[in-house]
Amino acid sequence: MYTIYFDGHCPLCRHEIGMLRRLDRHNRLRCVDIHGPDNDSGLPANVLLVDLHVRDGDGHFLRGASAVRDMYRRVGLGWLVAMTELPGLRQLFDMAYTRFAARRRCNKGLCATGGQHADRVL
Template identity: 40%
Template sequence: MRLMARRDQGGNVANETLEVWFDGGCPLCTREIALMRRLDRGRAIRFIDVAGPDSQCPIDRRALLERFHARENGVMLSGAAAFAAMWRAIPVLRPLGLLARNRVVLKLLEALYLQFLKVRPQLQHLFRAREA
């Protein structure tokens, strides 16, 4: 498992772990994760393809495929909160992730995410058609 170092409130180095589950069968998802991997130069994130035969699912596989999930320091997150955790682990996106710690901002991001989920099947179909 990859570890990322950070300083705790006392100034000591603490290790955080971040795992991100994604749908490797979704062309939209694989493109997004490819971008996140490129941005994750410190290799702070462990990306796990839920569509893979050897994926270890900490919760129901269907739930992992329906919404974006991440586990940050042992805490399972989904939706906008999971995206925010991933952003915090990537230096260039960290300001967005920190902003999402604000309840109002996170609530707005979650509302936007729920709207995205409504059009996700159409977007997946469009991306699959483009790849064919």
Template identity: 35%
Template sequence: MTRLTVWHDGDCPLCRREIAIMRRLDRRGAIEFIDATSPDATCPIDRRALLARFHAREDGTLLSGAAAFAAMWRAIPVLRPLGKLARNPLALRLMERAYLGFLVVRPRLQRLLGGRDAV
């Protein structure tokens, strides 16, 4: 089984909601979710950099952005087809462009949901 660790922003209302959904879908417990805002969280890179983008470690490889989402999706059976699609370089590039667009609006969405500004 693939070992997967996902770091998330526990102070972000969007992230909290998404991670709650992913936890429910991860019935096999294949993903270790780490709140990077926790003072005792072990972060593989600078905490601010970790919170600025979505990160995951799949079988020892640190992934960021759309690649990290795809790794998480591959670990959840119902989302696995989407995660496998991202193994295609063109599909992954398109997903990364969409993710970069999301990062532009993320601070506004956080404010609307009552969270703090993105780092």
């Protein structure tokens, strides 16, 4: 099963997951709040808080902007994703995602990311 690990304390993240669930007409996505009891990622919370993580059916993880692109493809929005992969736009989108993830607002101010980058752990 394809699993999206998202920050349930982030209102924008919850909104986006709600939209993805509505678009997932074939129930292919499993959406897991990293703060909840269903978090079976095996990754430390401080790693999951840095950016979005998804795990495919083979157990491989994608994170950050690559994860966003992949999950939108899975709900039929590949045409939208394709625009973020054009030369020059890919780097811009990746930088924008990284900046957003580091500065996103949560229920009580800025989200705590733990200051650790996930690519050091995976």
